[in-house]
Amino acid sequence: MVGDPGEDEIKGSRVLESLLAALARWPDVGRQPRVGIERWNTFTAHEVKAYHDVGISAIQAAAGWRSVSDQVRELGLLGFEPAVPTLIGLWEECPVQPVAVAAAHALFAIGTAEAREVLRRGIHDQDHLGRFMALKVMFSDDGTAWDNAGHLFSGECLATAAGLTAAAEALALLSPRSFSRSGPEWYSDELRDLVSQDHRWLDLCVALRDHEVLGRSARQVLRYADPAVTGPALDAAGARRAAQATTPAARPLRPGDLVARYQDGDHRGVWRDLGAVAHLDERWRAEAEQVAALTMERVRRNAASLTAALRARGWPVSAEQALPGPTADVEDRLRQLEQITGSAVPPAPAAFWRIVGTIDLVPRDTWEAPFPPGVPEQLTVADPLEIIDLGTGWSSVEQWQRGSAKLHPEIAGPLAIIIAADYLHKADISGGAPYSVWLPHAGADPLVREEEHGLTFTDYLRSAFAGKGFLRLDRQDEWVAHGVTRDQLAELTGWLDSVEYEHLDF
Structure with missing residues (x-):
């Protein structure tokens, strides 16, 4: 129920006066301007941590912030327009998050043109609330x-x-x-x-x-x-x-040309050419399958050599865990996937599952036990390589079938078949979505989804072997920002340098 306009005006004046007095007692809280997504994406790990630390310090220093938040909300409920400039300042620069949040909602409730325009400008904010409030304005304009x-x-x-x-x-x-x-x-x-x-x-x-x-x-x-x-x-x-489903014409291909080039050492050039073909016709698919088989034979040899080298330096995985080999039902699983998706499984992951089966360098046995002496424990969050076999990942197929059974075929969406846990889950930390490949995929080498580097399946394996089994060695600035010392990083680098294995390019 809306109160008497005169009473609301008087009450609003009193609340605003009290709010300003409370804010005047926050001399050490500081300010924190809002940041857009594009700028945020340029921040280093240290800058991200510093930004978050400002908010933590502010709420610790802001005596009575709950009362301030309540007063801000009350100004919104009263629709007290003279408070808009103060609320704008709190929304745009206050580092005490609950107060800034209350200011955003109060601005929307008051709803002057100035208040709505300020909120509308948050559409590209790094902070989700800024984007949400901007959209809330747009959809109610x-x-x-x-x-x-x-x-x-x-x-x-x-x-x-x-x-x-x-x-x-x-x-x-x-x-x-x-x-x-x-x-x-x-x-x-x-x-x-x-x-x-x-x-x-x-x-x-x-x-x-x-x-x-x-x-x-x-x-x-x-x-x-x-x-x-x-x-x-x-x-x-x-x-x-369906009318457009005819395969786009690819450049002419002589049978055996890509295989010969691959065997002559043009490994990456061949995969670049395969990657340029969005839809493999019968001739290109036959060639791609042969190249993929040659590639995964080399991957298998790399995996065996690297696993032995890591274990020799104390990395806590067994040979049986790391490389159990292909499963007996792999061909049946691949045929089922083709029937379910209406398309053959892309040559790169199909050849991996046929020839390698599984690679698992995740030290899960250490989750409830001490880490081996002398082995850098920080490497547990460096995303140790894992590609699971089709049988282990089959639950994602069954889940997709259940979820899409009653949907129109045009909105069923891709089948995201799980190939690995994300890097946080691998370290026994609650994390995000698992890594996956999407099917159907008409090319040779699908992207690895949910993984931050945006690599194709084959390039993902290349990156892992280049990092001696670890995919996040390029994120060491994050570790330092969260307390890893330079001495610990030097120890980690030295340990990795001591891991020597015979690497085959593929």
């Missing part, structure tokens, strides 16, 4: 949601990391925010029905359903939109896909 937020999906916006992040979060507002026993729940009825009410959002989500970054968000919107609306649009999109 006068005019249509498309007129206010459609620009986020322009080619110019989607060409940047910040733009992709904003677009993904805009799409997320059109799908359920949570699920309860009564079913999915949206942020608002207007957002729930937007795809049904405005064909431009429907066309956008259909067009983005296969996008590398935005596809998952777009499919989630389509999944929960009215099927009477999405069904015909997806049927039409599927028909267009």
Whole structure:
């Protein structure tokens, strides 16, 4: 219930006066301007830590910050417009996060043009709340949601990391925010029905359903939109896909040409040429499969040599764990994957599973036991190499089948078959999504997904062997920022230098 305007004005003045007095007693809290995604992505690990440390120190120094947050929220509930300049200052520079959060919500509640414009500018903030509040303004501005937020999906916006992040979060507002026993729940009825009410959002989500970054968000919107609306649009999109499914003409290829070049030592050149072919026709696939087999034979020899060298220096994995060999059912699994996805498994991972089977250098036996003396324990978070066999990763196939059984084929999405735990889980730290490859993939060498380097499967293996079994040796600045000393890094480097193995290029 809205109070008497005169009473609200008086109360707002009192609350603002009290707030300003409280802020005046925070001389040592300092300021922390908001940071955009593009700038944030240039920060070193030390700069990231320093930024977070400012917020930690501020909340420790800010006496009575809970009371200040309450006063900020009250100004929003009162709709007290004279507080807007103060609230803007808190939102844009206050390092005490709960106070800045309260200021953002208060600005939205007051809703003056100035307040909304300030929030709208946060669309490319590094902080999620900044982006959320900007989108909240855009989707509640006068005019249509498309007129206010459609620009986020322009080619110019989607060409940047910040733009992709904003677009993904805009799409997320059109799908359920949570699920309860009564079913999915949206942020608002207007957002729930937007795809049904405005064909431009429907066309956008259909067009983005296969996008590398935005596809998952777009499919989630389509999944929960009215099927009477999405069904015909997806049927039409599927028909267009089928009509365009003819294999693009690749450059002429003489049988045996790539194999001969590979055997002559042009290993990377051959894989570059294979990587340039998005859709393998019958001739290219036959050649790619032979090259992949030759490659994975060399990978197997590298893995055996490296495992022996690591174990000789005390790395705590057994030979049986590290290289158990291919599983007996690998051919059956590969055939099942082809039937499930409607496409042959890409030659690179298929050859790995046939010839190598598994590589597992993760020291899981040390999770509940001391680490071996003289072996740098920091290497547990350096992402030791792991590629699991198809049988071990088959739960991801079964999960995909269950999840896609009732979905329109055009929004089922790729089958993300797990190939390894992420680097934090490998160190027995709660982490992120596992590494995977997406199927179907019409080329020879799919990307390893969820892994930060963005490498193809073959390049991922190359990187691991170049790092003597570790993929995050390029992140040592993070370790130093979180307490690893230079002496410890020197010890780690010396230990790695002592690991010598016969490396075969592949």
